[in-house]
Amino acid sequence: MGWRSKFVFLLIVYAAGFATAIYCLSPAPDPEPGQTLEKGRILAKLKSEEFTQSVNAGMHKAIAFGKEAATKTAEVIREKIDEAQAKTKG
Numbered sequence: 774m775g776w777r778s779k780f781v782f783l784l785i786v787y788a789a790g791f792a793t794a795i796y797c798l799s800p801a802p803d804p805e806p807g808q809t810l811e812k813g814r815i816l817a818k819l820k821s822e823e824f825t826q827s828v829n830a831g832m833h834k835a836i837a838f839g840k841e842a843a844t845k846t847a848e849v850i851r852e853k854i855d856e857a858q859a860k861t862k863g
Contacts, residue, residue: 777846781839788835792828796821 777843781836781843784839785832785836788832792832796824796828
């Protein structure tokens with residue numbers, strides 16, 4: 774595994790840890806007036822599932838962006854190496 778793959782992996786792990794910390798530290802919403810405590814818990818769970826879905830979608834976008842950036846960077850580096858090798862041969 775190259776250094777770029779390790780770097781992207783570490784970024785993903787860092788972002789996942791940060792998202793987990795935010796999720797764990799965020800307070801649960803208080804039940805609205807007239808709601809039972811159980812209904813408030815159900816609504817809090819639904820909202821946390823929405824949050825989980827949005828974090829999941831964001832992580833997938835970040836992974837796709839990281840893969841695309843690594844691919845483009847590898848192509849540019851390969852072109853520069855080829856140019857340098859052509860100059861030294863010629």
